[in-house]
Amino acid sequence: MFQIGSLTIFCGLLAQTSAQLQGLPLPIGQGLPLPGAPALPSNPTNLVANFKSGLSNGLLSGGLLDILGNLPLLDTLKSGDGNSGGLLGGLLGKLTSSIPLLNSIIDIEITDPQLLELGYVKSPKGHRLYVTIPLGLRLQVNTLTVGSVLELDVKLNITVEILAVRDNQGKVHLVLGDCTHSPGSLHITLQNGVAPLPLQGLLDALTGVLNEVIPELVQEKVCPLVNEVLSHLDVTLVHDIAEALLGQQEFVIKV
Template structure:
């Protein structure tokens, strides 16, 4: 037979249990910004791409002081490179003479392809790849000599930092040309000049000067863009990076 006293004791135990604090079994940091991962990645890439374009990156590329840099590099090199610019191949094989100076060196058809996004294995850093392309038109008083297609990628490291007031924001870490990504190819040639020699010499000099010139445009602009991103997006990204939460699943 069930005793009334036993029922009273049982109810008392239940009341005590309800007052206990039961900690969560999992102590990983909660995601305070649980928007879908695909949306977060899309929003970030869209914001970065749009602001790079709105910030005038492609226009800046057409204004690079490439001719001056090529002249400086050619002046310190020997052989054919030494006479390439500021005396463009004063003479090439077969006795074909060119005028002594390039009249114009135009950068046109600048473009930026879709940004790449990758997260470090520890989850604390993002790597944004910016693929750029342009056309280099080499002209003399006799007209265009050749057109070159140039493609190169830049990788920007993005980190989350917390200031003394406890506020978090995104900053640029390393920002540099990705080694091996520079590709220079011939688009068009004019006349019967020994073009391959010219292309080879231009490629050699461009490899030395172009990545740094473009980097001087890309990196400061990217840093400014991070400072102006939507605060909600920044909070979502910084939270994940500070706690090492993986949200980028593919490049």
């Protein structure tokens, strides 16, 4: 028979061994969640920071700066006869036909494209996250007048609506809703102060056209990239953001 004294000694040895093992590192593969077990939710205060980082990095690695640096501004202006088609082509056809000053532009060089600090606002009723994507670039406009160059600083916000949805299997996803330029967010300023008098008329004509052209071009190029980036975000991050928007965990936005 198993003696009580032996049981006491065995339990004592087991307790001593367990205490010693507590100070040792776990072997590889131990201490990890079991297959199929739900991942631990990320810190809610870090959700927006992580999402911001993932979206920003995705936009940059996806070629956002190259897209901004290669906007076909000059080609669009030169196609102002309306042959470019669509709303943009019709608009330019009307504007350039009445502004012959634009014909003196021989080149528009785009430099210093930038992705600035992203902003976030959650809708009051939840389920939606509005992301502001502020963009910047500089234009160097060369004209037929020798030595006359206009240097313009351009800022524009693209606003993206992101929705959380749940499919028939109960899985949550982030879906791109509206993606458009923010009304009134386009700012075009002259870098070198005041334009020379001979170029003032050209500057006024050019900014008038660019105010219509740039938002449409940027929106057309950037919105598909945003949709692509969302589809390649980290699965765990997407799950946490979606669950937060669906109201199943705390969602904190730090300003």
